[in-house]
Amino acid sequence: MCGIVGAVAERNIANILLEGLKRLEYRGYDSAGLTVIRDGELHRERQVGKVQALVDAVEASTDFFDGHIGIAHTRWATHGEPAQRNAHPHVSGKIAVVHNGIVENYAELKKELIAKGYEFTSQTDTEVVAHLIHDIYEQTNDLLEAVRAVIPKLHGAFALGIIHVDTPDELVAVRLGSPLVIGVGIGENFIASDQLALLPVTNRFMYLEEGDIAKLTRDSIKVYVDGEKVSREVHEIDAKQHNADKGEFKHYMLKEIYEQPDAVARTLEMAIDNRQASALRDDFLARNEAQLSGVQHVQIIACGTSYHAGMVAKYWFESLMRLSCSVEVASEFRYRNPVVLDNSLVICISQSGETADTLSALREIKKQNPAGLVSLALCNVPTSTLVRETDIFLPTLAGPEIGVASTKAFTTQLVALMLLVLKTGAVQQRIDSANLSTLLGELQKLPGQLYASLHLDAPIKAMAEHFEDKKSCLFLGRGLQFPIALEGALKLKEISYIHAEGYAAGELKHGPLALVDKDMPIVVLAPKDSMLDKLKANMQEVHARHGELFVFASEDSHINAEERLHVVYVKAVCETLAPIVYSVPIQLLSYHVAVMRGTDVDQPRNLAKSVTVE
Structure with missing residues (x-):
């Protein structure tokens, strides 16, 4: 949520700020602005709507924005x-x-x-900060x-x-509970909410920690904690791995749906040796085997799509x-004075690693300090706060x-969670070698099965x-497909603005059946599994009751299309991994509905990619 970009440099930084804001558009916002210092004055422009409106206003302005220090923001x-x-600002x-x-x-x-x-002059909490700094600066100078x-x-x-006209070569930054990185340049330095904003100008980054206050000039970066100067390591990243181009696709979301086979293959490669596909790699979580061996309970904490991934993992564990495994929404967990069992593995799932509720829940658990606590971050950003604050990092290589609506991050989360289950099961000898070999073999088939699901695009459209x-709309699933029904409903409501709910199909007669009529589409997830016969009864x-059914069914499910029953057939997949494969059709369905309704697919209204506030 929101985006910050700042720069102090020898060159004009206006275009750097604007380009940075464009690269942060995925975070979700409703207005944008920038301020630069030029000729001893603040020059500010602010616009409601897209960053392009700000760019147009700056270009049309009679004011001049060719400053060497400035800050910018999407709100x-x-x-x-x-x-x-x-x-x-x-x-x-x-x-x-x-x-x-x-x-x-x-x-x-x-x-x-x-x-x-x-x-x-505003209704914001931010203006309070500006006036407070002004008030104290008058005393301290x-x-x-x-x-x-x-x-x-x-x-x-x-x-x-923060910038001040009296110190035109000094940019001050603060990080307390919301992410902020420093971009390190030569004769110039930068700040941003996300390193992605700064990749056109640097690939070297310093990650501020909780409570850090930094002072940047063109030639120096000084970081302080409680008034004492501290050092923060500079990390160099491969910018090629952070390519955010849409390529030939109309939307980022569609591109990311189609990237899933490759993303899943990358995530599998970190754990499965291609030379010995029936075994886990020796180096996969090797340093954490002692920690995993003592785990007696699993507690999963997440929000939104990540929560649905956690629900699937509960079935698997x-x-x-x-x-035993518990799954809870982070925003509720942290406020109900929860009991965390001794010897628990606490899995925090977050695409960004900056989700405020998940981080706060983790910190609350650490305060309880249960015996044998092991914390694990399942995350797509290795430099994130969540990764730094947990004992184990399990990456999703998405x-x-x-796109705000998560696609490949979700399927790679599921894959990584399955790998974690298999690793923990092997370490604790709760999964025998035959079952382990079988499941690893099935995992190796996943990229091809995902490609096959992508070939269903035309009938899904x-x-x-x-x-x-x-x-x-209602989404129905049973067993492992129930969380995918929840995820399908979330996707549809996120990007098409159709009210949608996911239900365990067995719950129909306990209330939702009252909603069923000829105008209510019912989406059903029907792989051939142990629950299929019960699902057919639902x-x-x-x-x-004259409801209209839209079914994603296994080819061998013996579900046939008829009046008011539409079927798209999905290739057969093993029951355990079916949630991963069936995620793709519901993503494509939501995408095509949103395009037909003319909504903003990549940046749906009121939503943000990285939820860094409560």
């Missing part, structure tokens, strides 16, 4: 409606501030500032010291970028290993995912035409 509204007056006198996160006590601070004579004095007054989670004018319940 996702929390305090105050999407409006130009609420867009960042916010200014107080000669100070400009950009801010991600939420200042929870802004109302009390605002009253104090009004009493001192400060006037507010030192920007870094003023910022340092303000931080303890702010309650919540935030990242800040319990059915394949007979190891590559950059720009035809099926999507039935959804274009619908208002609501389908009859819908059919008897």
Whole structure:
């Protein structure tokens, strides 16, 4: 959510800021703005809508934005409606501030500032920060010291970028609960919410930690914690691995759906030796075997799509290993005073590794400090906060995912979770060698099975035409397919704005059946598995009430198309891995429905890719 870009350089940085904002558009936002210092003044432009509106306004402006220091921002509204007056940067006198996160006590601070004579032009919590820094700077005449004095007054989670006309070669940054990285250049330095924003200008990054305050000039970077200078390692990354080009595809989401076979293959390669496909690689989580051997319970914490991946993993841990597993939404877990069992493996799943609720839940668990606690980050970003704060890192090698609706990140999460189950089962001798060999063999087939699912695009597109004018939809699945039904409903509502709900099919008669009529499409996931006969009975319940069924069925399911029953056949796949394969058809269905309805597929309204606030 929201995006920060800042720069201090010898060259004009306006275009760097604007390009950085474009590269952060995937995060979700409703307005954009930038401020540069030029000729002893702040020059600011802000626009509601897309970054391109800001670019056009800057180009058309009679003002000049060819400064050597500046900050820019894309805003996702929390305090105050999407409006130009609420867009960042916010200014107080000669100070400009950009801010991600939420200042929870802004109302009390605002009253104090009004009493001192400060006037507010926005509805935001950020303007409070700008005025507070201004107030203290008047006493200290030192920007870094003023910022340092303000931080303890702010309650919540935030990242800040601050510039001052009196110090035109100094950019101050703060990271407390919201991600912020420093881009390291030669004669220039940068800040951003995500390194992706800065890849056109540098591939060297310094990752700020909780509580860090940094002062950047063209030639230096100084980082402080509690007033003491500290060092932070500079990491060099391969920019080619962060390619975010749409290529020949109309949308990032479609490109990322089609990248899934390769992404899954990469994720499998980190654990399975091609020379010995029936065995796990010796180096896969080898350093963590002692930790995994002592695990007696698994606790999974995640949000949104990642939560659905965790639900599938619960089935796998319990059915394949007979190891108890709990799954919970992070935003609820952290507030209910939960009990975490001793010798638990706490798995935190997050595509970005910056999900605020998941990080906070992890920190709450650490405070409890149960005996034998082992924490694991399942994440797509190896440099993220979540990875740094956990004991074990299990990567998903999806590559950059720009579309807000997760696709390849989800399927690679599922693959990585299965690999973790197999590794833990092998270490604890809860999975025998025959079953392990069989499942590894089935995993090796996955990329080809995903390619086969992509070949269903044409019939799925035809099926999507039935959804274009619908208002609501139900997704049904049983067993391992129930979480995929939830994920299908989430995808459809995210990008097409159709109200959709996922249900365990056996729950139909306990309430949802009341919704079934001729205008309610019912999507059913029907692989040939141990629950298929029961699922067919549930389908009859819908059919008897004139509901219209749209079924993704295994070729050998013996489900035949008839009036008000549409079938797309999916190639047979083993029951255990079917959730991964059946994810692709529901992604394609949601995509085509959204395109037909004319919605913004990659950046759906009100949503953000990386949810860094509560």
